[in-house]
Amino acid sequence: MESGLSSLLSVSIDFETSHLFFPRIIHWIMAGLFVLILMTKVAPFMAAVKRGERTLPIVGEARDNFRFFGTLVLIVAYFYFMAVVGDMFPYTGYGFLMVSMAFVLLMSLLYLHDWSKKALTIVVVNAIVAPSLAWFVLAKLFTITLP
Amino acid sequence: MEFLSLLDITFFLLAGLGALVGIIFGAIPGMTATMAVAVCLPLTYALGLHHGLALLLGLYVGGISGGMVPAVLLNIPGTPSSITTTFDGYPMAQKGEGEKALKICVIASVIGGLISAAILFLFAPLLADFSIKFSYVEKFLIILLALSVIASLSTSMLVGIFSGVIGIWLSLIGDYSISDGGNGKTRLMFDFMEPYLFEGFSLLPVLIGVFGISTILLEAEKGAKSGLVSERIKISKGGGFSLSVFKGRLTNLVRSSFIGTFVGMLPGVGGSAASVLAYTQEKNLTRDSSQMGKGAPQGLIASESANNALTGGALIPLLSLGIPGDSTTAVLIGAFTLQGIQVGPLFIPENPETWYVMMTALVFANIVMFFLMFYAIKYIAKVVMVPKHILFPIIVMMCVVGAYAINYGIMFDVWTLLIFGILGYLVQKIGLEVAPLIIGFILGGQAEVYFVKSLESFGTYSIFFTKSPIAMVLWGLIIASLMFAIVMGFNSRARQKMELTQVTGSTHTASGKGHDTN
Numbered sequence: 001m002e003s004g005l006s007s008l009l010s011v012s013i014d015f016e017t018s019h020l021f022f023p024r025i026i027h028w029i030m031a032g033l034f035v036l037i038l039m040t041k042v043a044p045f046m047a048a049v050k051r052g053e054r055t056l057p058i059v060g061e062a063r064d065n066f067r068f069f070g071t072l073v074l075i076v077a078y079f080y081f082m083a084v085v086g087d088m089f090p091y092t093g094y095g096f097l098m099v100s101m102a103f104v105l106l107m108s109l110l111y112l113h114d115w116s117k118k119a120l121t122i123v124v125v126n127a128i129v130a131p132s133l134a135w136f137v138l139a140k141l142f143t144i145t146l147p
Numbered sequence: 148m149e150f151l152s153l154l155d156i157t158f159f160l161l162a163g164l165g166a167l168v169g170i171i172f173g174a175i176p177g178m179t180a181t182m183a184v185a186v187c188l189p190l191t192y193a194l195g196l197h198h199g200l201a202l203l204l205g206l207y208v209g210g211i212s213g214g215m216v217p218a219v220l221l222n223i224p225g226t227p228s229s230i231t232t233t234f235d236g237y238p239m240a241q242k243g244e245g246e247k248a249l250k251i252c253v254i255a256s257v258i259g260g261l262i263s264a265a266i267l268f269l270f271a272p273l274l275a276d277f278s279i280k281f282s283y284v285e286k287f288l289i290i291l292l293a294l295s296v297i298a299s300l301s302t303s304m305l306v307g308i309f310s311g312v313i314g315i316w317l318s319l320i321g322d323y324s325i326s327d328g329g330n331g332k333t334r335l336m337f338d339f340m341e342p343y344l345f346e347g348f349s350l351l352p353v354l355i356g357v358f359g360i361s362t363i364l365l366e367a368e369k370g371a372k373s374g375l376v377s378e379r380i381k382i383s384k385g386g387g388f389s390l391s392v393f394k395g396r397l398t399n400l401v402r403s404s405f406i407g408t409f410v411g412m413l414p415g416v417g418g419s420a421a422s423v424l425a426y427t428q429e430k431n432l433t434r435d436s437s438q439m440g441k442g443a444p445q446g447l448i449a450s451e452s453a454n455n456a457l458t459g460g461a462l463i464p465l466l467s468l469g470i471p472g473d474s475t476t477a478v479l480i481g482a483f484t485l486q487g488i489q490v491g492p493l494f495i496p497e498n499p500e501t502w503y504v505m506m507t508a509l510v511f512a513n514i515v516m517f518f519l520m521f522y523a524i525k526y527i528a529k530v531v532m533v534p535k536h537i538l539f540p541i542i543v544m545m546c547v548v549g550a551y552a553i554n555y556g557i558m559f560d561v562w563t564l565l566i567f568g569i570l571g572y573l574v575q576k577i578g579l580e581v582a583p584l585i586i587g588f589i590l591g592g593q594a595e596v597y598f599v600k601s602l603e604s605f606g607t608y609s610i611f612f613t614k615s616p617i618a619m620v621l622w623g624l625i626i627a628s629l630m631f632a633i634v635m636g637f638n639s640r641a642r643q644k645m646e647l648t649q650v651t652g653s654t655h656t657a658s659g660k661g662h663d664t665n
Contacts, residue, residue: 018330068364078543107543108540145555146548146556
């Protein structure tokens with residue numbers, strides 16, 4: 001009986017496939033937990049959605065689509081163009097500096113609800129000063145690598 | 148006492164400057180103590196060992212402490228170890244008690260830091276002897292304990308555990324590193340991903356993405372309608388802070404400091420585990436845990452005293468075994484290497500002056516951090532007065548710097564920000580838990596190494612139960628922690644049901660009376 005239990009618990013790990021050993025265990029645990037969550041959480045939630053008591057997350061919720069997707073587009077464009085411009089001026093951080101100025105300006109305008117002259121001036125000044133200051137302190141003083 | 152001749156004005160100035168710069172680095176979302184130390188590392192070569200150590204230890208203490216500022220005011224942990232500070236700090240800031248929350252954090256931090264420094268000084272050899280006895284089995288069980296206790300922080304333990312396992316899964320993407328005794332092969336990815344993900348996702352971009360970018364996305368979907376962040380977070384004008392907050396919480400303070408020091412000294416188990424463990428223990432042991440997570444001072448005390456106590460604790464394996472206690476001390480090894488010093492069991496006996504200099508720098512940096520943050524916190528807290536349309540683009544910009552610079556210029560780390568920003572947003576929208584996911588991600592890689600190595604060495608799963616009395620004690624703690632969370636969950640549900648019944652009952656009575664009158 002004891003030897004049966006010890007043979008059940010014994011394990012031998014092949015070095016060639018050892019990189020898959022722990023991930024396999026994690027997959028099984030994930031699958032088990034997922035099934036449990038489906039039964040105990042998701043099924044009652046979906047029933048509540050059917051009854052109209054709850055709404056589906058993300059798709060059923062109200063959202064400021066303009067600002068949400070605008071933010072996503074701006075971030076993607078920011079990351080993409082920073083590398084493109086950065087490649088034109090390698091090891092200078094100019095890619096970060098120039099594209100950050102444009103990004104800060106556009107994103108500030110995206111979130112600006114009241115377009116007054118004063119607010120616009122602050123936005124423009126911030127778009128120039130903040131990236132310049134960050135670039136100077138980080139790239140010049142601390143010699144941090146920037147795109 | 149020969150070391151006193153090494154302590155000149157420059158030494159103290161550098162330690163103080165390090166603390167100040169560290170606080171600024173820690174307070175800026177996306178920048179951390181690790182980054183502060185990494186950035187200033189080349190300066191130590193010009194400064195020399197002792198002056199360099201003063202600067203780096205100041206940066207370490209300041210960087211860890213500075214993490215509390217965005218954690219409390221913006222709900223973004225400045226350092227991984229500030230995760231639990233957000234639980235109570237941000238709700239307090241939302242109630243207009245931002246300054247009070249920060250001052251509680253500062254006092255808890257300095258006490259945690261000083262207690263850990265005292266433990267480091269008095270018991271370093273003893274504690275090092277103890278931690279050296281931990282085999283892979285006990286190290287794995289320590290991680291399992293840290294992961295199991297965070298489940299009790301979650302609204303639903305099942306969802307918390309699932310989120311933690313997802314975090315572990317994410318940490319396994321990449322190669323099974325040869326340096327960890329693995330076979331160097333990649334997993335959980337397609338071939339075309341190998342150039343980018345061979346070493347997996349970097350920790351810092353993941354953290355910055357989950358806590359920085361996802362916060363921006365969550366705000367963006369609401370349209371960020373309030374013009375000023377200050378409308379959301381009110382900083383108290385009169386301070387609202389009194390030392391009486393600590394009355395009856397000294398046990399929590401000392402216990403959490405000891406937990407922080409203990410977890411810190413366990414090689415590879417970092418600050419997030421320390422603060423989570425201290426927070427959970429306080430939640431489990433306090434008479435009234437109902438307010439924890441909603442703005443309770445005891446949560447802040449537990450979190451901040453533990454994460455600052457980590458600084459002293461993390462230096463123990465570094466100085467006694469040559470193994471870093473966390474990512475920042477890993478960078479500190481670089482400082483010693485630059486000076487040609489080998490850290491390990493012989494470090495303290497062979498370099499007594501350096502040992503005393505380090506202790507002095509650690510204590511001094513804590514004191515400077517206290518004065519800077521306690522008296523200047525109102526000015527540091529002004530960051531919340533910046534309007535959202537000014538603040539949000541700057542946060543994204545600084546997140547980019549933090550992600551890009553940590554590995555000295557890898558653009559994929561910047562894209563990691565976006566990937567994990569969106570993942571963090573989705574996780575929160577579908578009701579999964581972010582903190583367990585991140586803790587799972589941080590500890591997952593080490594868990595694999597310790598688990599697989601244990602089995603390779605002993606060839607049986609039973610070793611995790613029978614290896615040593617320490618292993619059995621750890622299992623006891625794991626089971627106790629889970630049982631306690633289950634019992635607390637039942638109690639909370641029963642309480643909610645009772646309240647609901649009372650409310651329904653009184654509504655019926657009221658409506659009944661109404662009918663009678665009519």
